[in-house]
Amino acid sequence: MSALRPPDQVMRLARMGASHPTRLSFMRVLLRGLKRGGWRAERTEWAVDETGVGHAVYRVRGQGQCYSLVAFAHDLPDHLRSDRVIAEAWDTTFALMDGEPEAADIERLAGNVPKQEAGRVSDRELVLSRANRSGRLWEHVVARLAEGLQPDPARIDEVGYLMRTTAVYGSGKFGAADHDAVVGRALMDGPFRVEMLAVWLIRAFVADLAEHMAAVRGGDRAARLDPDLRRALGIGNATGLGMAPFLVNHPDLLHNWIAARETAIARVRALGHAPPEAKDAFASALAMAREAASGWRSGDPVQAAAWDALCRDLARLSDHVAGGALAGPNPWDALLRWSEAALSLEGQEICAALILEPHGTLVDDLAETMGADELSGFRIDGAMRLDALSKLLRDGFGWALEADFAQADAQARFWYVSEAKLEPRLGERHAEPGAELEQPLDIARAAVALHAALDGHDPQATVADFLLVRPEHRRTVRRVQRLARAPYREIRDNLLAADMRPVDMLRCKLAFFGATNFDPRSDRWLRITMYRGAPYPDELHERPEDAWLHHGGAATLRAAE
Amino acid sequence: MAAPWRGRNAPGGRVTEVSRTLSEIRATCTKAARGAGCDWGMAEEAGLAARILESHDLPGVHVLARLLSEGASCAACRGAGSACGLRALAALSDRLPFLDGAPRRGPVRAPLLLAAPVILLAREQGAAYTLTWEGAVLRCTPGGVSAEGAIDAPIATCVTLEPAPGSPAEPRTPDWRSRRVAARDWDRLERLAARTLVPETEASRARGAGPADAAAD
Numbered sequence A: 001m002s003a004l005r006p007p008d009q010v011m012r013l014a015r016m017g018a019s020h021p022t023r024l025s026f027m028r029v030l031l032r033g034l035k036r037g038g039w040r041a042e043r044t045e046w047a048v049d050e051t052g053v054g055h056a057v058y059r060v061r062g063q064g065q066c067y068s069l070v071a072f073a074h075d076l077p078d079h080l081r082s083d084r085v086i087a088e089a090w091d092t093t094f095a096l097m098d099g100e101p102e103a104a105d106i107e108r109l110a111g112n113v114p115k116q117e118a119g120r121v122s123d124r125e126l127v128l129s130r131a132n133r134s135g136r137l138w139e140h141v142v143a144r145l146a147e148g149l150q151p152d153p154a155r156i157d158e159v160g161y162l163m164r165t166t167a168v169y170g171s172g173k174f175g176a177a178d179h180d181a182v183v184g185r186a187l188m189d190g191p192f193r194v195e196m197l198a199v200w201l202i203r204a205f206v207a208d209l210a211e212h213m214a215a216v217r218g219g220d221r222a223a224r225l226d227p228d229l230r231r232a233l234g235i236g237n238a239t240g241l242g243m244a245p246f247l248v249n250h251p252d253l254l255h256n257w258i259a260a261r262e263t264a265i266a267r268v269r270a271l272g273h274a275p276p277e278a279k280d281a282f283a284s285a286l287a288m289a290r291e292a293a294s295g296w297r298s299g300d301p302v303q304a305a306a307w308d309a310l311c312r313d314l315a316r317l318s319d320h321v322a323g324g325a326l327a328g329p330n331p332w333d334a335l336l337r338w339s340e341a342a343l344s345l346e347g348q349e350i351c352a353a354l355i356l357e358p359h360g361t362l363v364d365d366l367a368e369t370m371g372a373d374e375l376s377g378f379r380i381d382g383a384m385r386l387d388a389l390s391k392l393l394r395d396g397f398g399w400a401l402e403a404d405f406a407q408a409d410a411q412a413r414f415w416y417v418s419e420a421k422l423e424p425r426l427g428e429r430h431a432e433p434g435a436e437l438e439q440p441l442d443i444a445r446a447a448v449a450l451h452a453a454l455d456g457h458d459p460q461a462t463v464a465d466f467l468l469v470r471p472e473h474r475r476t477v478r479r480v481q482r483l484a485r486a487p488y489r490e491i492r493d494n495l496l497a498a499d500m501r502p503v504d505m506l507r508c509k510l511a512f513f514g515a516t517n518f519d520p521r522s523d524r525w526l527r528i529t530m531y532r533g534a535p536y537p538d539e540l541h542e543r544p545e546d547a548w549l550h551h552g553g554a555a556t557l558r559a560a561e
Numbered sequence B: 001m002a003a004p005w006r007g008r009n010a011p012g013g014r015v016t017e018v019s020r021t022l023s024e025i026r027a028t029c030t031k032a033a034r035g036a037g038c039d040w041g042m043a044e045e046a047g048l049a050a051r052i053l054e055s056h057d058l059p060g061v062h063v064l065a066r067l068l069s070e071g072a073s074c075a076a077c078r079g080a081g082s083a084c085g086l087r088a089l090a091a092l093s094d095r096l097p098f099l100d101g102a103p104r105r106g107p108v109r110a111p112l113l114l115a116a117p118v119i120l121l122a123r124e125q126g127a128a129y130t131l132t133w134e135g136a137v138l139r140c141t142p143g144g145v146s147a148e149g150a151i152d153a154p155i156a157t158c159v160t161l162e163p164a165p166g167s168p169a170e171p172r173t174p175d176w177r178s179r180r181v182a183a184r185d186w187d188r189l190e191r192l193a194a195r196t197l198v199p200e201t202e203a204s205r206a207r208g209a210g211p212a213d214a215a216a217d
Helices: A026-036 A103-118 A135-146 A153-159 A193-221 A227-231 A245-249 A251-269 A276-293 A301-322 A331-342 A345-354 A357-369 A386-401 A443-454 A463-469 A471-483 A502-513 A554-560 B022-035 B040-055 B060-069 B074-080 B085-095 B111-125 B183-194 B202-207
Strands: A040-048 A054-062 A065-073 A092-098 A125-133 A161-169 A234-239 A413-418 A424-428 A516-520 A526-530 B017-020 B129-133 B136-141 B144-149 B160-163 B179-182
Touching: A026 A193, A026 A357, A026 A502, A040 A193, A054 A103, A054 A193, A065 A103, A065 A193, A092 A103, A092 A193, A103 A125, A125 A193, A135 A153, A135 A161, A135 A193, A153 A554, A161 A193, A193 A234, A234 A502, A245 A251, A245 A502, A251 A331, A251 A357, A251 A471, A276 A301, A276 A345, A276 A357, A301 A331, A301 A345, A301 A516, A331 A345, A386 A443, A386 A463, A386 A471, A443 A471, A463 A471, A463 B085, A471 B040, A471 B085, A502 A516, A502 A526, B017 B022, B017 B183, B022 B040, B022 B060, B022 B179, B022 B183, B040 B060, B040 B085, B040 B111, B060 B085, B060 B111, B060 B179, B060 B183, B085 B111, B111 B129, B111 B136, B179 B183
Parallel strands: A161 A234
Antiparallel strands: A040 A054, A054 A065, A065 A092, A092 A125, A125 A161, A234 A526, A413 A424, A516 A526, B017 B179, B129 B136, B129 B160, B136 B144
C-alpha cells in the first residue's frame, strides 16, 4: 500500500474546507447497507389533516432491528420561521425511536418533540430533529402539483430541497439514547448512522407532506411528484457554529474518519493498473461530478471563486483522463500526483474522492473503522518522560510553534458559548467582552505555551511530576500524547486566527456525512443538501446501488432520457 | 441488573430526581467543574469520572456536585495541598498502572472520584483492583464494579488501592441508559456550568452563530 497522505497536508483547514463526499461518507454507507441488508421501509401511520397539521410514522426493519420516525407537522406562522438554534417553533419536528410507537408513545412524543430542546425524549428515542420549509420552493411545488402539473426543474435545482433541518440531535442529547445504545447493532453501530437514517426518512415525509398539501388544495386534479423530480430533492440543512467545536472535541472520531479516507486513497494508489471497468466507472463518476458542480453556487465570494476554479479543474481533469492518463502503470497514483501540481485544493480533493468510486470492493470495508471508543486512551500516561513529550509536541504541533501568538491577529478570535440557548459563538477578542470565558479551542496557543513551559524542566522528569506543578497544561498534554497513535486527530491550524474560516471545519464534517451543494452564506454558516439524487425508501431496492454521489439536478434528468 | 445504589448519607424523606443521559452528565459535570474554577484539563477529568461512575450506578453526580459546591476553588485547593478528590484523581490516574505511592497519603475529599481511573485501568488491563477507605470498599473489575459502605463519603482519611485477583460475586456491569440524579445536585451543577457562559449583548446576538432568519428563503 502507498503511504498515506501526511497530517501536515490533509489536516490544514484550507484543505479540510475543500472536502468532498466519498463512498465512505455516512449517507452512502447507510444506504448501501440498507439495500444489501434487505431492509424494508413502510409508512405505517398518516394522521395529517387538511391544514397540514398532525403526525405520521415511518417504520424501517432489517437485520433484527426496527426503527420508527415519528414526524409531526405544525402550522407555523411565517414570521416565526427561523433557522437559529434559538427558534422555538418549526414547520415539522421529528423523533426516531427504537421499535414501533404505541398510542401512549405518540402522545408522549407529541408533548415533547415539538418543543425540541425545551422538551425531553427518552432512552427509546435515538434522534431528535426539526425542519423548516424552503419558502422559495415549497409553495411552488405544492401549487404546481395541486394543478396537476409537475414543478419546474429549474426551480427545484435552484434550491435543491423542500425543507431543511436546522438541527439533528443524537447521542444522549435532551434525553435521547446515548451513542452506546447502538453498539453491536448491525449497520447502525457506526458514526451518525441513526442520524442519517432519520434524515433519510425525514426526506420521505417531506415529499409526502408536499403531495398531501397539494391533494388538499387540488383534490382529484392534484398530481404526485414525478419520481425523477422527487429524487432530485434532497433535505437541506443550515449548519452554523454549533457544529464547529465537534471536530476539536471528538479528535478520535476525526482521526478515524480521516484515516479511513486516506487509507482508501492509498489502497487505490497502490494499484498497478486500471482495467477498463475501473476507467469507465471513473469517467462516469467524473462526468456526474462535472454536471453537478456546474450547478453549485454560492453567494460567498471565496466559495464562488472556489467553485469556478473547480469547474475549470474538472474540465482539465476530464481532458487529462481522456488523453490516456489512466493507461500507464500506477495510474491512480500518477493521477493524484498530477492533480496536486495542476489543480486547486477543491480539484485535488474531488479527484481523491472520485478515484475511490470504481473501487468499492477494495475500500468499502473501511467504513467499519470510522467509529471510535472515545474512553479508551483517555488516561494520561504519567510515566512518559518530558523529552519524549517534547518530541511529540514538536512533531505534531510544529505548525503551531511557528505562529507568533504575540501578534494580535494570531489571537484575534475567541470561541465561547452564549447564555442564550447555549449557542456557540465566535467573538473578536479585542472588540468584545467574554474572552475570559473562552472555550478550549485554542489548541495551537496551548501547545506553544506547553512548549515554553517544558523548557527548563528536567527532560528525564515524568509527565506525572510535571503536571503536579503545572496542572494547567493537563488538557494539552493529553492531546499531545494521543497524537502519537492518532496523527490525524488535530486540525493543524490556529483556530483563533483572524482569517480562520469556521466553514472549513463545518465542511469537513459535512462531507463525511455525505452532504453536497456546499453554499457558505458567511465565514461561519452554510447551507448544504443531503441525499440529493438518492433513492427514497419505497424504491430502495429497485434503484441501482450507490449511483447518486453527485446528482446533476432535475434539469439534467430530462436531457438524459 | 442490581438495583441502583442509594447512599446512607442521602437526606431523609423523598429526594426529587430527574433523569439525565450519560452524555448530559459528562457535559454538564465538565462545564460545572470549569465553572467552579478547575482548569479545562481537570474539568474534563471531572466530567468523564462522573460519567464512568454513573454508568456503574455509583453516585458520581452527587459526589461531584457536593465537592464543587463546597466553595473552595481550584486555586485555593492547590494552595492547601491535594485534599481535593479531583486533584487526587488526576495524581492517581497519572501514576497508574504503578500502584507504588498511589494514592497519596492524607485526607481526600470526594474519594469516590478515585474509582473512575481505577475502573478504566481494570478494563484496560483485564485485571481487578480494590479501592478502600474507612467504611467503604469498591472492587473494580473488567466486568463491572461492586461497592459497599460509605462510598459517597464527603471525605476519607486514608484511601488505599490494591490489586485484587478474582471476581466479586455481583459486579454492577455498566450500561448506557439514563440515570436518575437528585434534582438539587443537578441544579447545583447547572448553576456552576452557567458560569462558563457569556451573557448576551445586542451586538453578540446580531453577529450571531450563523443562520439568519429565513425570511429571504
